[in-house]
Amino acid sequence: MSTVVLDNVTKVYPGGTLAVDQLSLRAEEGELLVLLGPSGCGKSTLLRMIAGLEEITAGDLYLHGRIANDLAPRDRDVAMVFQNGALYPHRTVRGNLAFPLEIAKADPSMTRDRVVELSRALHIDETLDRRPGTLSGGQRQRVAMGRAIVRQPSLFLMDEPLSNLDASMRTELRMEISSLVRALGVTTIYVTHDQVEALTLADRIAILNRGVLQDVGTPAQIYNDPATAFVAAFLSSQQLNLLSATVRTPQNQYIMLDFGLHQITMPWTDPRAYAVSQHTGRQIIVGIRSDGLTPIPEGVDGPHFTGRVRTLEYHGHEWLAYLEVGIPAVAAPEPTPKHPVNGHANGHANGNGNGHSAAARLRAMVRRLTGGETDHGPDDTPPAIGSGTHRRSDLVVRLGGRPVWRAGEHGRVAVDLSRIMLFTTAGDRIDPPRR
Template sequence: MIAGLEEITSGDLYLDGRHANDLIPRDRDVAMVFQNGALYPHRTVRRNLSFPLEIAKADPALVRERVVELSRALHIDETLDRRPGTLSGGQRQRVAMGRAIVRQPSLFLMDEPLSNLDAGMRTELRMEISSLVRALGVTTIYVTHDQVEALTLADRIAIMNRGVLQDVGTPGQIYNDPATAFVASFLSSQQLNLLSATVRTPQNQYIMLDFGLHQITMPWTDPRAYAVSQHTGSQIIVGIRPDGLTPIGEGVDGPFFSGRVRTLEYHGHEWLAYLEVGIPAVPAPEPPHRQNVHANGDGNGTAGGGKIRSMMRRLMATGDERPDQEIAVGSGHHRRADLVVRLGARPAWRAGEHGRVAVDLSRLMLFTVEGNRIDPPRR
């Protein structure tokens, strides 16, 4: 729709402040890079790169200068006289990006340009894309399923699931203060611990998160206490990342979970432990059908609230499609949780041992059973 290849059914698109819904594609000054680098097989790399400038009838001397300069920046200057069929996948994708960049458009649209490359090549090209678009100062909308690409490349990230906008903000904002449980779980390098709990307020002295076999208390001085207390007697979803749990010994005060260490995983730079604690684990809730979503009554289809301007610099990360699920938190239909705990370079436990982990209350993320954040993100 931004490129003009699909009609916009509702909403408005602005390019550089200009209403662009009805602009024909050639008048939008956008360049696209696809998942599979679409190159002219009969043209050399040099002629593929120069093609957009030739069509624009640019000065031949300027074309030659810009092609050579860009090929050096993309490290493909030694391939200028070769045809695409003789290039590696990484080289072809560099040429495709170069052809988009060479005419210096006002907007780049990149559709998973690195997904077909191996891990090493993706890392290398990711750094090059980041440095190039920032050096050019050109707004770039980059679609990816890879959370690492999203977090490392983005100035702003928009996360979508089934066509429903879940959250939008800077990488730090949506990682540390996700608007939904889906966003929190999607942006976790290790599996996010999502647990079922019931909110209680015993004699109004404190907030208790009742996990069944375990309870964690929050003081009323906690800035989230009032928002959480509105769910007294109801079930909620509590999210905590593995680095929010710290192994401790017996007799240490403070909120904790305990259980049997089921297994350990070695990840080279660290160990992960899976701790059986007997608490129901829940999946990240799916959004309702997009036509029925009216978050906070604003009708804009966003779970995180707020109106989104069409042409902000952003990344779009789309979650995997899954069939509709009915979320029955704590109903017994979900498996028991294995808490994922980061142990560092030297494991504190062995498989089969009893373990205790301290819970960092400030790292808890609290969601309704529908997956919306209870304590509003701090933006």
């Protein structure tokens, strides 16, 4: 049984902000599910709805198979840790850790043992007799985590617990959280805006943008096979190359991705060929990570781009090159509100079915709360390519440890066809990943 099920959950704040938009998601027993997305995308709102600290506007929440929308927070068997885990300043670490058990009138000797055991697991056993004011930030967050987990909740919710710590402490505590929650086997939902934290910690990642669920999968699935251009861009450590192309199928011989100044051909044997050919004559977005491009000498055949090397950048462990290829680059399209503002639902990636009457009720409710519109924009038309979304059209190329080019010279890069990602102009994958 899933520990947490969110079924078409929407949150509209009283002021009219649509913070979570028809989101469906499950957390399985014992898994570490990471909610990832940029600041303001609705992560905390979602977590607070699960904890019972925020009302659910529409949709259903199930905890352990039972509907929980109206369950009081204390009846949810949930523990939560925030960015600044507030501790009782006048109690020692031992007193802070023991507090939830004392409230629950647990056996004192059991409490003593449990506090010591947990403090060892969290590497704060040396600090048991100190007050929070004398601890480092990392130690305070360990105590906050210990206090949340001491009662062995069935669900552990963490909201950016590491974001106030310095980089080395973050890495250290990240590894400890990972081993601790896995050792305890407690289902954990962990919120972060940091993609490295998400990729390293998660069993599965759910990635949000503007309250809309973009993708859910294991770190490898969503990194290698992202459902939307937003996911691909958000998980790229360097800027993702997103290029506008027109699909052509000359005499049905092959598929051509026409970038204007450059063309790349894709054989009919490519597994994506059929899906792409459905877009013949139309624009699509082609995503290429900087390491999907390899500098090659003049004259080498195969799919490639050429251009002038505008500049090189030294990143310590690698060099990046910016290649002027004269191809229009685009930004990852923003999701449009999923709820049916103009009488029809916008079927985005991971689209959730919604019945007409529920849709109509939701529409009426959103109108009432927002005075007509949501703050996502006046309609659900996808942003048009070519209307202010173009960026500088340099291709970002990863060179590795050696700068094989000099600025100003002519460069040629091979395109690894198996690594290019193909999106509609709305940002959805043309060949949707299987999950």
